[in-house]
Amino acid sequence: MPAEAPSQSQPSRKAAMLTESMREKIRAFFPRYPTKRAVTLPALHIVHEHYRCVPLRAMHEIAELLEIAPAEVHDTMSFYGFFPQAPLGDVRVWVCRSISCMLRGGDELLGHACDKLGVKPGETTPDGKLTVEFAECLGICDHAPAALADDGRVFGPLDEAGVDAMLEELKRGRKDDEGPHV
Amino acid sequence: MATFEPVLSRNWNVPDARTLKVYESRGGYQAARKALTTMDPDAVVAVVKDSELRGRGGAGFPCGLKWTFLPKGRTETLMCVNGDESEPATFNNRYLMELDPHMFLEGILISCFATRAATAYVYLRYEYINAYKILETAIAEARAAGHLGKNVYGTGFDLDVWLHRGAGAYICGEETGLIESLEGKRAWPRIKPPFFPAVDGAFHKPTVVNNIETLCCVPHVIERGADWFKSIGVPKSYGPKLYTVSGHVEKQVCVELPMGVTTRELIDVHGGGVWKGRKAKAAVPGGISMGLLTADEFDVPLDFESIRKTGCLGLGTAAVTVLDDQTSIVDYLHNTCRFFSHESCGQCTPCREGTNWFDRTIRRFKRGGGRIEDLDVMLHMAENMGIIPGTTICGLADGAAWPIKNAIAKFRGELEDYIKTHQTPGAGPTKLQRDIIAGQVVDLAAIRNAVPAPPPPAAALHSPGRPPA
Ligand SMILES: Cc1cc2nc3c(=O)[nH]c(=O)nc-3n(C[C@H](O)[C@H](O)[C@H](O)COP(=O)(O)O)c2cc1C
Ligand code: SF4
Ligand code: FES
Numbered sequence: 001m002p003a004e005a006p007s008q009s010q011p012s013r014k015a016a017m018l019t020e021s022m023r024e025k026i027r028a029f030f031p032r033y034p035t036k037r038a039v040t041l042p043a044l045h046i047v048h049e050h051y052r053c054v055p056l057r058a059m060h061e062i063a064e065l066l067e068i069a070p071a072e073v074h075d076t077m078s079f080y081g082f083f084p085q086a087p088l089g090d091v092r093v094w095v096c097r098s099i100s101c102m103l104r105g106g107d108e109l110l111g112h113a114c115d116k117l118g119v120k121p122g123e124t125t126p127d128g129k130l131t132v133e134f135a136e137c138l139g140i141c142d143h144a145p146a147a148l149a150d151d152g153r154v155f156g157p158l159d160e161a162g163v164d165a166m167l168e169e170l171k172r173g174r175k176d177d178e179g180p181h182v
Numbered sequence: 183m184a185t186f187e188p189v190l191s192r193n194w195n196v197p198d199a200r201t202l203k204v205y206e207s208r209g210g211y212q213a214a215r216k217a218l219t220t221m222d223p224d225a226v227v228a229v230v231k232d233s234e235l236r237g238r239g240g241a242g243f244p245c246g247l248k249w250t251f252l253p254k255g256r257t258e259t260l261m262c263v264n265g266d267e268s269e270p271a272t273f274n275n276r277y278l279m280e281l282d283p284h285m286f287l288e289g290i291l292i293s294c295f296a297t298r299a300a301t302a303y304v305y306l307r308y309e310y311i312n313a314y315k316i317l318e319t320a321i322a323e324a325r326a327a328g329h330l331g332k333n334v335y336g337t338g339f340d341l342d343v344w345l346h347r348g349a350g351a352y353i354c355g356e357e358t359g360l361i362e363s364l365e366g367k368r369a370w371p372r373i374k375p376p377f378f379p380a381v382d383g384a385f386h387k388p389t390v391v392n393n394i395e396t397l398c399c400v401p402h403v404i405e406r407g408a409d410w411f412k413s414i415g416v417p418k419s420y421g422p423k424l425y426t427v428s429g430h431v432e433k434q435v436c437v438e439l440p441m442g443v444t445t446r447e448l449i450d451v452h453g454g455g456v457w458k459g460r461k462a463k464a465a466v467p468g469g470i471s472m473g474l475l476t477a478d479e480f481d482v483p484l485d486f487e488s489i490r491k492t493g494c495l496g497l498g499t500a501a502v503t504v505l506d507d508q509t510s511i512v513d514y515l516h517n518t519c520r521f522f523s524h525e526s527c528g529q530c531t532p533c534r535e536g537t538n539w540f541d542r543t544i545r546r547f548k549r550g551g552g553r554i555e556d557l558d559v560m561l562h563m564a565e566n567m568g569i570i571p572g573t574t575i576c577g578l579a580d581g582a583a584w585p586i587k588n589a590i591a592k593f594r595g596e597l598e599d600y601i602k603t604h605q606t607p608g609a610g611p612t613k614l615q616r617d618i619i620a621g622q623v624v625d626l627a628a629i630r631n632a633v634p635a636p637p638p639p640a641a642a643l644h645s646p647g648r649p650p651a
Contacts, residue, residue, distance in 0.1 A: 035366070044349070079369065079527075083349065098470075100428035139276050141503075148309060152311035
């Protein structure tokens, strides 16, 4: 960045996106790794969990904290299709389209879920409750055709009625504290 | 063979087996105590080497041998546990972590002791949200009980285990992609040589990368000895193995069996047969990267060596997916091509462009614009991309090529029939493409000004009834 760049392009300290508690959480990862850069993914996850996205400004602040260039954080962040720039719905649900699920109708069920909600894969419902995405194998093929919510709930084997029930259930919100599913 | 006693899954049906208390009550951490308090690290390596335990992550590399590649006299070693498990149809690592997390930690403990690693990173795919929670709890329990942390069992050996969560990229399962991702970068696999992880791995330190199931075998090898391990399975592929069966079967399951069972046994005995009373047409032997078996090849043992005789790439993750007789091989290829074009990291041209081109070609087949000669072009491309022909950095490209090679070798007739019977006007090649195929001189100026060519007739090129050229 040229030295005479206007100051407003620098993230201002006053309106920081990373709260002190988020910074604390990020710093707590430092002792685990030989470099601060290794904390990139954990930091992105912390921000993502809080905002349900990683805005560009937050990315700058992560870079500052990790003492690396913003471009380096952006490079990593953009490689993984995981971190959106605009907030996701309250619940993100992945519908699997890989082999075992596809064979049992996964692609059609994704289409059904999208039709039902009036969105395309990757979009969020207008009420902000649900984001539906396709995913490659989620490692829950014993439930194929399967879907996974980002609070850990596993759904499947699904059929159209099962998808409808799943969407109803997910619209009621997250269940992060529910125990493990096996 | 003596009756087979499952060990990897022995606690799966025990109530509360995830807790340290129950795990210890069933003899848990005894193998770790034995190794740490009565054995020298090199002696542990020697036992694992003698057992001929081969890596369960896909490549089947001998585990003990890999450990001996670490430089002598090193001052630090890192352990990276590969918990990225993203090969389609594979879920055995998830069972191990969710159902018996302490066995996994015990495996890490012994393996780190053997390789003198004081830090272990478990690279866990993000989607394993429940496994993450379970492991966090288990690590805290193990640490509080002195199985991890400083001065384990008073031996002076220290070990920290950290979970590192991925962000939804298949390529993070490739060991050097994993290392790059761990370092906070994009998961671009490294060129080997010069960077062999054992010498120059994560953070430029000597690094061991092992799969979860591989490490879960280690406590049992220590407890029962190398001879016990080698008494299970078939020559060159010893020990117990977790097979997963999914797709067109009645029951989609993960079962522990001696290495070398057949696809037929997995389908008929463990999967409850092909679903809906149908017959199987084919099966994927070990994750989609490994290729395709025809129903006639179901009696070939699924071990590291035998499976290669069918033209498949290898045993992979031993994840069997069954395709019934109503499944089109074009749909199968559509799925594999879509997967690999989505997951290629984009670093090597043959892989980045090739996987994408395969994907577009198969979609053209489905739109009704396939040509018989596409099959030969696909085959040629498939034979020229990957680390086996030596044109790419990692094995993802081989995995992308294998389904195509196997499908064309084993189901060429069906593919040709599909192309012939799926011709849609307008979906075939453009005038420019047809001119190039015909070897005609193309007038570039004319193309730039040309209005779109009229749709070619349905009988373009090799469609039925067309006289040979
Ligand atoms: C494209 C690609 C993806 C891979 N994915 C995984 C994976 O998800 N899990 C895994 O354990 N190994 C995976 N591997 C194999 C690893 O590179 C490596 O061989 C393995 O983790 C070594 O452990 P092992 O010797 O215990 O099997 C993958 C390899 C390639 C080429
Ligand atoms: S072969 Fe494909 S996935 Fe592997 S490094 Fe090259 S481009 Fe990336
Ligand atoms: S193929 Fe869908 S979860 Fe594995």
